[in-house]
Amino acid sequence: MKVMVAVKRTIDANVKVRVKADGTGVETANVKMAMNPFCEIAVEEAVRLREANVATEVVAVSAGPQAVQETLRSALAIGADRAIHVQTDALLQPLGIAKLLKAVAAKEQPRLIILGKQAIDDDNNQTGQMLAALLDWPQATFASKLKIEGDSAEVVREVDGGLETLAVSLPCVMTTDLRLNEPRYASLPNIMKAKKKPIDALTPEQLGVDVSPRLKVLKVEEPTKRKGGVKVADVAELVTKLRSEAKVIG
Numbered sequence: 638m639k640v641m642v643a644v645k646r647t648i649d650a651n652v653k654v655r656v657k658a659d660g661t662g663v664e665t666a667n668v669k670m671a672m673n674p675f676c677e678i679a680v681e682e683a684v685r686l687r688e689a690n691v692a693t694e695v696v697a698v699s700a701g702p703q704a705v706q707e708t709l710r711s712a713l714a715i716g717a718d719r720a721i722h723v724q725t726d727a728l729l730q731p732l733g734i735a736k737l738l739k740a741v742a743a744k745e746q747p748r749l750i751i752l753g754k755q756a757i758d759d760d761n762n763q764t765g766q767m768l769a770a771l772l773d774w775p776q777a778t779f780a781s782k783l784k785i786e787g788d789s790a791e792v793v794r795e796v797d798g799g800l801e802t803l804a805v806s807l808p809c810v811m812t813t814d815l816r817l818n819e820p821r822y823a824s825l826p827n828i829m830k831a832k833k834k835p836i837d838a839l840t841p842e843q844l845g846v847d848v849s850p851r852l853k854v855l856k857v858e859e860p861t862k863r864k865g866g867v868k869v870a871d872v873a874e875l876v877t878k879l880r881s882e883a884k885v886i887g
């Protein structure tokens with residue numbers, strides 16, 4: 638069973654994100670970039686499936702400019718067997734990415750496609766769902782546990798009220814939640830080995846996909862600064878402040 642994993646290069650999760658002065662987006666110049674954390678979980682899960690002899694090959698796919706090859710190298714260092722870079726400098730949105738992934742899936746014929754549940758930069762949480770719809774495959778989103786048995790997958794999902802267990806037939810699309818696994822650190826030997834693994838290049842034109850944006854970002858703003866808290870002397874003062882200043886009680 639071949640597993641395809643979609644990985645996105647995003648601003649490193651430990652970096653404080655800054656909005657560009659002109660409000661057109663967030664600053665990415667000279668900012669540390671890394672693989673989206675949910676995508677790391679996706680790669681880890683796919684590699685575990687291969688290590689358990691459930692998957693035969695893990696193919697990592699990323700769309701974006703030349704720099705996404707670094708992210709693909711990280712996926713190869715975690716243990717993916719090979720990678721595909723869909724090269725484009727165009728602004729990509731979830732629908733365009735889902736169309737690209739669909740076209741790559743048509744070439745690769747995976748039985749399972751794993752994506753992160755969301756990219757921590759745009760927080761769209763759309764690509765996996767759109768991909769499943771375009772492929773007309775079942776989907777299991779926000780997975781916190783996965784078990785493949787024959788031609789189906791049992792997926793435990795984190796939902797508001799608790800956990801939901803789904804059985805989906807393969808091929809299917811799955812998106813990862815935080816508690817699915819803890820991704821390993823790539824060891825130095827594996828980082829070295831990853832340098833020799835192949836990264837194939839494709840373009841949206843070769844895949845016959847139009848990635849032109851369907852949405853226009855009007856403005857990006859910093860969240861309003863939180864006011865500092867105050868210490869109150871006693872309950873009576875707290876109640877007075879809640880009534881007269883915060884106006885949350887009558």
Ligand code: AMP
Nearest residue numbers: 643645700752753755756761762763764
């Ligand atoms: P989003 O819908 O933007 O929140 O992204 C959800 C998931 O879609 C990510 O965790 C990735 O698995 C995948 N994805 C998003 N953008 C890309 C990209 N440029 N290349 C490959 N996969 C992507």
